[in-house]
Amino acid sequence: GAGVSQSPSNKVTEKGKDVELRCDPISGHTALYWYRQSLGQGLEFLIYFQGNSAPDKSGLPSDRFSAERTGGSVSTLTIQRTQQEDSAVYLCASSLNLAGVTSGANVLTFGAGSRLTVL
Amino acid sequence: GESVGLHLPTLSVQEGDNSIINCAYSNSASDYFIWYKQESGKGPQFIIDIRSNMDKRQGQRVTVLLNKTVKHLSLQIAATQPGDSAVYFCAENNSSGYSTLTFGKGTMLLVSP
Numbered sequence: 001g002a003g004v005s006q007s008p009s010n011k012v013t014e015k016g017k018d019v020e021l022r023c024d025p026i027s028g029h030t031a032l033y034w035y036r037q038s039l040g041q042g043l044e045f046l047i048y049f050q051g052n053s054a055p056d057k058s059g060l061p062s063d064r065f066s067a068e069r070t071g072g073s074v075s076t077l078t079i080q081r082t083q084q085e086d087s088a089v090y091l092c093a094s095s096l097n098l099a100g101v102t103s104g105a106n107v108l109t110f111g112a113g114s115r116l117t118v119l
Numbered sequence: 120g121e122s123v124g125l126h127l128p129t130l131s132v133q134e135g136d137n138s139i140i141n142c143a144y145s146n147s148a149s150d151y152f153i154w155y156k157q158e159s160g161k162g163p164q165f166i167i168d169i170r171s172n173m174d175k176r177q178g179q180r181v182t183v184l185l186n187k188t189v190k191h192l193s194l195q196i197a198a199t200q201p202g203d204s205a206v207y208f209c210a211e212n213n214s215s216g217y218s219t220l221t222f223g224k225g226t227m228l229l230v231s232p
Contacts, residue, residue, distance in 0.1 A: 004162070033219070035222075040224075041224055041225075042208060042222040042223050042224040042225055043163070043208065043210075043220075043222040045219055045220075045221070048219050056219065091162055091163070093162070107153065107165050107168065108165070108220060109165070110155075110162030110163045110164070111162050112160070112161050112162050113161075113162050
């Protein structure tokens with residue numbers, strides 16, 4: 001597509017429920033990222049997928065968080081047994097991520113985010 | 120650990136003024152820096168980037184300055200317009216074959232007509 005698409009745009013859930021957030025990256029972008037943005041805060045890195053390589057999960061805050069990327073395209077971020085502190089905007093981004101290429105090609109394009117509210 | 124931070128959380132300017140948003144970084148290995156603009160309810164949008172082998176880069180109404188000696192980055196917006204009102208983030212990248220960006224907390228720019 002023309003941009004990074006995320007769904008749902010808003011999700012309200014009860015504490016303890018599981019949620020799934022979806023990201024459709026820009027066609028042809030091999031790299032996909034998930035970030036979390038809490039109110040008034042910067043962007044916190046969660047996970048990074050690059051092609052068929054093992055994802056970098058170093059930013060996931062707990063084992064309740066997981067993500068997968070099927071077929072090198074669409075990604076789903078799953079949060080199990082949600083807690084109130086999970087409330088945030090979850091942003092997905094994609095990039096061409098061409099190794100060795102200078103600035104420009106590795107610029108991340110972000111989606112509008114999925115706002116998660118855990119009651 | 121290494122981090123990227125901002126000096127001013129909120130900057131208020133009048134329309135037509137020039138704006139300067141500052142950012143300090145601490146990772147001396149960072150070699151690529153980006154400024155993003157985030158409007159309310161939207162994801163961050165790329166504004167301008169700069170590599171560490173440069174100290175200045177200009178775009179349309181925006182200029183990024185990099186001072187590696189003091190690890191300082193700034194974004195200058197000329198003739199600020201109400202549409203420039205947003206949160207501005209600086210981000211750094213230590214490429215090393217990797218493209219994970221580290222973001223600062225952001226500065227809110229408020230432009231009054």
